[in-house]
Amino acid sequence: MIKKGFSSLGVGLLYLVSLLPYFILYLIADVLFFLLYHVTHYRRKVVQQNLANAFPEKSLAERQSIEKKYFRFLADLIVETIKLTTLSQEEVIKRVRIENRQMLDNAAFKKGKSIIGAVGHYGNWESGCLRMGLITERPCIIAYKPLSNEVFDRFFYNLRTRFGAYLVPMKNTFRKIVSHRHEVTFTVLAGDQTPSREEAVYFTNFLNQPTAVFLGVEKLAKATDSLVVFCDVRRVKRGYYSCTFVPLFDNPKLTAEYEITNAHVQYLENVIREEPQYWLWSHRRWKFKPTI
Numbered sequence: 190m191i192k193k194g195f196s197s198l199g200v201g202l203l204y205l206v207s208l209l210p211y212f213i214l215y216l217i218a219d220v221l222f223f224l225l226y227h228v229t230h231y232r233r234k235v236v237q238q239n240l241a242n243a244f245p246e247k248s249l250a251e252r253q254s255i256e257k258k259y260f261r262f263l264a265d266l267i268v269e270t271i272k273l274t275t276l277s278q279e280e281v282i283k284r285v286r287i288e289n290r291q292m293l294d295n296a297a298f299k300k301g302k303s304i305i306g307a308v309g310h311y312g313n314w315e316s317g318c319l320r321m322g323l324i325t326e327r328p329c330i331i332a333y334k335p336l337s338n339e340v341f342d343r344f345f346y347n348l349r350t351r352f353g354a355y356l357v358p359m360k361n362t363f364r365k366i367v368s369h370r371h372e373v374t375f376t377v378l379a380g381d382q383t384p385s386r387e388e389a390v391y392f393t394n395f396l397n398q399p400t401a402v403f404l405g406v407e408k409l410a411k412a413t414d415s416l417v418v419f420c421d422v423r424r425v426k427r428g429y430y431s432c433t434f435v436p437l438f439d440n441p442k443l444t445a446e447y448e449i450t451n452a453h454v455q456y457l458e459n460v461i462r463e464e465p466q467y468w469l470w471s472h473r474r475w476k477f478k479p480t481i
Contacts, residue, residue: 199340200340200343200344203271203274203344204274204275206268206271207271207272207273207274207275207276208275209272211272211428214268214269214271214272215265215268215427215428217268218264218265218267218268219264221264221267221268222260222261222263222264225260225263225264226257226260226261231260231471232471233256233260235470235471235472235473236256236259236260236470236471237252237256239470239474239475240252240255240256240465240470242396242397242398242475243396243397243398243465244397244465245397255465255466255470256470258466259465259466259467259468259470259471261466262424262466262467263471265427265428266313269313269315269316269428270313270315270316270348273315273316273319273348273351274344274347274348274351278323278352281316281319281320281323281352282320282323284316284428284429284430285316285317285319285320285422285429285430285431285432286425286429286430286431286432287320287324287431287432287434288431288432288433288434289433289434290324290434292418292434292436293324293325293375293418293434296416296436296439297373297415297416298325298327298373301373302373302414302415302416303366303373303374303375303376303413303415303416304374304375304376304415304416304417304418305376305378305406305409305410305413305415305416305417305418306321306375306376306377306378306417306418306419306420306434307378307379307380307406307417307418307419307420307437307453307456307457308377308378308379308380308419308420308422309379309380309381309457309460309461309468310379310381310468310469310472311422311457311460311461311467311468311469312422312423312424312430312467313422313424313430314379314422315348315349316422316430317420317422317430317432318331318349318354318377319348319349319351319352319354320432321354321375321377321420321432322351322352322353322354323352324375325375327372327373327374327375328355328369328372328374328375329353329354329355329374329375329376329377330354330355330357330362330365330366330369330374330375330376330377331349331354331355331356331357331376331377332357332358332359332362332376332377332378332379332405333345333349333356333357333358333359333379334358334359334379334382335358359378359382359403359405362376362378362405362409363408363409363412366409366413376409376415377420378403378405378406378409380402380403380406380450380453380454380457381395381402381454381457381474382403383401383472383473383474383476384401384402384403386476386477388401388403389401389477389479390404391404391447391450392479393447393450393451393454395454395457395458396458396461398475399478399479400454400474400475401477401479402450402454404447404450406449406450406453407441407444407447407448407449407450410438410441410449411441411442411444411449414440414441414442415441416436416438416439416441417436417437417438417441417449417452417453418434418435418436418437419434419435419437419453419456419457420432420434420435421433421434421435421456421460423460423464423467424464424467435456437449437452437453437456438452
């Protein structure tokens with residue numbers, strides 16, 4: 190998203206925009222797409238390079254088609270995220286359908302076992318995370334990477350905690366889980382965040398290139414013996430999404446080193462390859478390569 194110059198006044202304006210009905214918001218998104226794609230060329234070179242690296246087997250025309258679809262979706266994503274600041278619980282439940290909540294109950298919660306959920310920046314992950322906070326009365330902990338812009342960071346903090354979820358910096362996630370050690374918890378972490386160079390201790394192959402990944406999902410799952418699931422959020426149509434919880438590991442302590450990490454990263458890649466336009470291609474994901 191566009192962060193530069195974001196201020197308290199900007200937050201107030203976004204609140205007013207969020208009160209608009211969806212049909213007007215999508216008219217705004219259509220204009221926004223034109224501005225991002227045709228006028229400002231917002232990060233188009235970044236998107237083009239990422240697509241070329243990820244899909245060398247695709248023709249230029251195929252990648253250009255994905256690029257254009259991505260920017261159309263990005264414009265929708267921006268207005269949909271703004272709308273979430275005032276969207277009611279009932280409307281969030283209506284617009285993000287949970288396909289298999291019973292899996293959480295049967296596979297873990299009824300057995301007194303906590304869950305670690307891996308997500309990607311795919312589809313409307315903000316809608317997905319907001320919805321996850323409403324599926325259970327158990328504590329929902331969402332790990333995040335704080336933003337450098339304090340006003341922008343506060344905006345997303347308020348958004349993500351609207352329905353009672355705990356938003357915790359990634360480095361403090363284990364401490365938060367420990368504080369709820371006598372409760373069954375549901376913790377959500379983004380599996381495709383970019384670590385800093387100092388934090389990049391492990392690289393795996395993701396979208397055809399060596400990629401630095403956080404090991405948080407794996408470390409937390411093994412430390413707490415939690416069930417590992419992938420939170421598969423898909424776009425159904427404009428403004429509507431579905432979420433399926435895909436079990437990956439029941440007994441994380443029995444897995445080999447990096448097995449959990451490779452599994453959730455590979456699952457996300459498979460999702461992206463099916464409909465690539467819904468992943469965050471304008472993010473500078475591959476900032477550095479592994480040192481030899």
